[in-house]
Amino acid sequence: MATRKETPSTPTAPMASTSPGATLDSPVKQIQIEGLVVLKMIKHYQEEGQGSEVVQGVLLGLVVEDRLEITNCFPFPQHTEDDADFDEVQYQMEMMRSLRHVNIDHLHVGWYQSTYYGSFVSRALLDSQFSYQHAIEESVVLIYDPIKTARGSLSLKAYRLTPKLMEICKEKDFSAEGLKKALIGFEHMFEEVPIVIKNSHLINVLMWELEEKCTVADKHELLNLSSSNHLEKSLQLLMDRVDDMSQDIVKYNTYSRNLSKQQQQKHQYIQRRQQENAQRQTRGETPLPEEDVSKMFKPPQPPPRMDTLLIAGQINNYCQNVKEFTSQNLGKLFMAEALQGHNS
Amino acid sequence: MVAVRPLGIDSEASSDPLQIKLYELPAAAQMSVYGPVVKIHPVVLASIGDSYERRNEGASRVIGTLLGTIDKHSVEVTNCFSVPHNESEDEVAVDMEFAKNMYDLHKRVSPSEVIVGWYATGFEITEHSVLIHEYYSREATNPIHLTMDTALQSGKMNIRAYVSAQMGVPGKTVGVMFTPLSVKYKYYDTERIGVDLLQRTRDAPNTTNGLTSDLCQVGGAAGRVQDMLATVLTYIEDVLSGKQMADNSVGRYLMDLVNKVPKITAEDFETMLNSNINDLLMVTYLSNLTQAQIALNEKIVVL
Numbered sequence: 001m002a003t004r005k006e007t008p009s010t011p012t013a014p015m016a017s018t019s020p021g022a023t024l025d026s027p028v029k030q031i032q033i034e035g036l037v038v039l040k041m042i043k044h045y046q047e048e049g050q051g052s053e054v055v056q057g058v059l060l061g062l063v064v065e066d067r068l069e070i071t072n073c074f075p076f077p078q079h080t081e082d083d084a085d086f087d088e089v090q091y092q093m094e095m096m097r098s099l100r101h102v103n104i105d106h107l108h109v110g111w112y113q114s115t116y117y118g119s120f121v122s123r124a125l126l127d128s129q130f131s132y133q134h135a136i137e138e139s140v141v142l143i144y145d146p147i148k149t150a151r152g153s154l155s156l157k158a159y160r161l162t163p164k165l166m167e168i169c170k171e172k173d174f175s176a177e178g179l180k181k182a183l184i185g186f187e188h189m190f191e192e193v194p195i196v197i198k199n200s201h202l203i204n205v206l207m208w209e210l211e212e213k214c215t216v217a218d219k220h221e222l223l224n225l226s227s228s229n230h231l232e233k234s235l236q237l238l239m240d241r242v243d244d245m246s247q248d249i250v251k252y253n254t255y256s257r258n259l260s261k262q263q264q265q266k267h268q269y270i271q272r273r274q275q276e277n278a279q280r281q282t283r284g285e286t287p288l289p290e291e292d293v294s295k296m297f298k299p300p301q302p303p304p305r306m307d308t309l310l311i312a313g314q315i316n317n318y319c320q321n322v323k324e325f326t327s328q329n330l331g332k333l334f335m336a337e338a339l340q341g342h343n344s
Numbered sequence: 345m346v347a348v349r350p351l352g353i354d355s356e357a358s359s360d361p362l363q364i365k366l367y368e369l370p371a372a373a374q375m376s377v378y379g380p381v382v383k384i385h386p387v388v389l390a391s392i393g394d395s396y397e398r399r400n401e402g403a404s405r406v407i408g409t410l411l412g413t414i415d416k417h418s419v420e421v422t423n424c425f426s427v428p429h430n431e432s433e434d435e436v437a438v439d440m441e442f443a444k445n446m447y448d449l450h451k452r453v454s455p456s457e458v459i460v461g462w463y464a465t466g467f468e469i470t471e472h473s474v475l476i477h478e479y480y481s482r483e484a485t486n487p488i489h490l491t492m493d494t495a496l497q498s499g500k501m502n503i504r505a506y507v508s509a510q511m512g513v514p515g516k517t518v519g520v521m522f523t524p525l526s527v528k529y530k531y532y533d534t535e536r537i538g539v540d541l542l543q544r545t546r547d548a549p550n551t552t553n554g555l556t557s558d559l560c561q562v563g564g565a566a567g568r569v570q571d572m573l574a575t576v577l578t579y580i581e582d583v584l585s586g587k588q589m590a591d592n593s594v595g596r597y598l599m600d601l602v603n604k605v606p607k608i609t610a611e612d613f614e615t616m617l618n619s620n621i622n623d624l625l626m627v628t629y630l631s632n633l634t635q636a637q638i639a640l641n642e643k644i645v646v647l
Contacts, residue, residue, distance in 0.1 A: 035542040036394050039387035039535065043422065046532045047454055072394070077452040091449065098446050101439075102426045103398040149534045153561045154541045185642050199542060202393045202494060207543045209501045210386060213529060222565040227620070231627055242634065249641065305645075312638045319631035326624040331562045333620055339605075340613050 028138045028193055029066040031158045035199045037073045038156065044075040045114045045146045054120075058092065059110040060099070063138050068193075070142075071105050073112065112142035117237055118321045121190075121314040123307070129161055130169045140193060148321075151230070152222025159190040186312035225336060227329045234325070238318045241311055248308045258300045266297050381418040382488055382505040383530040386539050388424045388463075389492065389503065395426035396465045396494040403431070405466040407476060409443055410490060411450060411457040419460050419488055420530060423450065429476075436472040438479065461488030466495070467502065474520050477508055489522060503527060576601075 041057070049055040057075040061068065074095050076088070100106040111132065113120060120143050132139040140158045148155035161169070164184050199207070277288060388410065399406045408426035412419060425446050429438040447459060462480045464473060473489065480487040486507060493502040506522035531539065576598070582588040608616070 034394070036387070036390040038538050038542065039390050042532070042534050042538045043385065043387045044453075046534060047422065047456075075453045091452065094445070095449055098442060098449070101428050101442060102395060103400065104395075146534060149537055152537065152565065154538055186638065197542065200393070200397060202397060203390055203542075205496065206389055206393050206501060207539070209503070210389070210529060210539065211543060222561060223569065225620075227624065231623070235627065235630075238631070238634065245638070245641075252645065308645075312642065315634060315638055319635045322631045323628055326628045327559060328562050330621065330624050331559055333617060333624075335562075335566060337613075337617055340608070 027066065028063075028068045028140065028160065030068070031140060031193050031195045032067050032069045032198050033142075033156075033195060034069075034071050035197060035203055037070050038154070038197065040073050040075075041112055041114075041142070041144050041156075042146075042149070045144065048075070048078060049114055049146070054116070055114045057112050058095075058108060059112055059140075059142065060096075060105050060107060061109045062105055062107060063109070068109055068138050068140060069198075070109060072099070074099070108136060108139070110136075110139040110141060112144060114144050114146055117147060117234055118145060118317050119237055119314060121310050121317055123310060126161070126169070126310065129159070130166065133161055133166060134170070147230075151224070156195060158193040158195055160193060162188050162191050165189050184309065186309055186316055189309065189313050223332060225329070225332055227325070230325060231322070234318060234322050238315065238322070241315050241318065245308070245311050245315065248303070248311065251303045252308070255300055255303050262297050262299060269297075380415070380488075380507075380525065381528060382490070382525050383418055383420045383528050384490075384503070384505075385420075385422050385530055385532075386535060388421050391424050391426075392463055392465065392490075392492050393494060400428075405431070405464055407438070407462060407464045409447065409459055409480075410461045410463055410488065411447070411454075412460045413456060414458065414460060421460060421488070421490070423454070423457055424463060425450065431472060436475060438476060440479070459484045459487070461490065463490040463492065465492050467491070467493045469506070469522055473522075474508075477520070477522075481508070488525070 037059070044057060045055050055075065055078070057073050059070050060072045060074070061070040063069070077091070096106045096108070111128070113125070125141065129139075129141050132141070140160050143157045143159065145155035145157075162184075165188070168184065273288065280286070280288065392406075392408070395406050395408060406426050407429050408424055410421050411423040411425075412421040414420075427439055427443045427446070429436065431437075450457065459480070461484065462476065464476075469489075469491065477487065477489055480489075489506045489508070491502070491504050491506070493500070505525045505527050507525055508520050509523050510519075511521040512519045579588070579594075580598070583590045
């Protein structure tokens with residue numbers, strides 16, 4: 001996926017109330033989104049995201065105690081090759097400046113992205129979120145899943161990088177030893193923050209009016225029994241990832257095998273050397289110089305572990321989604337059985 | 345002499361001198377009187393409400409630009425942004441530069457959206473609106489003017505749309521009249537699901553609501569269907585006991601409903617159900633297996 005890295009802008013005004021000691025624990029315990037933001041994200045994907053990769057945008061809001069309030073958002077244009085001189089930072093700056101004129105919160109608090117069947121754990125996302133979280137402590141990435149939403153219920157999740165992962169990204173130490181030191185598993189990469197939707201009273205009035213005016217028949221997609229299409233696609237993606245994973249594992253195995261072979265060779269060489277030296281001593285000749293063994297046997301390059309971690313995280317995500325989906329469908333099937341039994 | 349028939353008398357319209365009653369005219373003149381149908385997306389209304397809440401001190405209303413697409417018979421409003429303006433007794437100043445800038449920025453994201461009109465909060469159409477409308481007629485052909493009464497003067501929000509038309513005696517001063525248009529609400533599927541979720545905040549005490557988890561949602565949807573069935577059942581019982589007059593069209597719908605339940609033999613249904621359940625269980629098992637596998641892999645590598 002060719003998502004480009006978004007450069008965060010330094011906040012133009014200090015955050016509302018960040019306590020200095022809030023960096024130890026996660027500073028954000030809950031996210032409060034306004035209905036407007038949800039509607040804007042849905043619309044953005046619907047209009048611009050069909051068939052293409054992902055749509056992205058910026059979230060604006062405030063931090064209040066331990067809650068992150070997201071009050072507005074604006075979309076980012078698609079990254080097109082023929083728009084080479086398009087300056088993303090400039091677009092962002094102009095947009096935020098203009099929004100300030102109409103009293104919209106202009107503090108950058110994160111970004112949002114749409115996803116295809118839940119596949120968003122990638123290097124690009126990690127990098128973007130790291131740069132955001134580095135510049136702005138409380139930022140989150142909102143993942144909006146349009147396909148799941150179309151099946152009947154809004155699917156919106158908020159993620160942050162765990163502090164452990166932040167440390168690792170800071171030092172750029174992605175080797176096996178580094179990760180082992182920090183004891184990071186794929187479950188500790190992202191932490192999910194619970195979301196709450198809040199609407200002001202005026203918007204609530206608007207909702208009442210809409211319900212009254214608009215007698216659109218409820219379509220009940222949620223009770224749809226068909227599952228094979230969705231399952232097929234999810235399983236396909238899962239299989240691809242598992243293939244990647246197995247390739248990585250093979251690489252790691254060859255590496256460890258090479259390493260142990262090399263260790264053996266080193267030992268043998270040293271032993272032979274010692275034997276020869278002992279023989280020479282008995283014959284009274286000068287012993288051969290000790291050679292630098294490490295230079296002769298260059299240790300093989302350990303494979304990078306970060307990608308494996310990302311793939312594992314992605315697989316985990318797919319599995320979670322699939323399980324959620326199957327549990328819903330099982331419920332629906334049993335309901336259908338009850339109805340049919342009632343009829344016949 | 346052309347026969348005219350009043351189409352509908354708006355009780356509020358008679359008090360507002362700027363509105364006219366709609367009359368059915370012969371087909372030739374119809375298009376020019378009616379104007380296009382305005383389809384609004386809920387995101388526009390939420391945006392307008394939000395910018396009204398954030399208005400400057402002392403401003404009684406906010407205005408902004410409407411973006412959307414124009415069709416042959418309808419105008420679809422899909423986006424909007426507010427424009428800062430100052431209004432006093434005798435003059436009005438709108439930041440045109442800002443409006444143009446914002447429109448350019450928005451065009452970068454969705455190149456297919458064009459300016460289709462403008463909106464204002466408030467109940468009445470003032471003289472200033474005429475001036476602003478003139479400005480917008482330069483930007484778009486036949487702009488739509490949308491009003492939304494956020495102060496709830498008449499107890500409702502009164503979302504209305506207008507098009508301007510020239511009126512007056514030819515040769516003398518020409519005035520402008522705002523003729524109302526019919527407003528419809530259009531939703532994308534996903535938008536409707538989003539709005540459904542948002543509507544649940546109405547009942548919560550401090551207007552907040554969390555997102556529910558998987559099986560709860562299915563339960564909720566089933567509950568809703570059950571409610572609807574209960575309503576239908578009470579209606580049928582009323583008709584049977586004579587409390588209500590039977591309506592033929594409703595009866596036909598009910599026939600359709602009952603016939604929609606597919607007639608499947610018990611064995612066929614059993615096989616279908618079992619195969620589906622087997623598929624789902626197998627997938628659950630596989631995903632659990634995969635998760636166990638990657639967890640194991642991680643532990644081994646760390647050794």
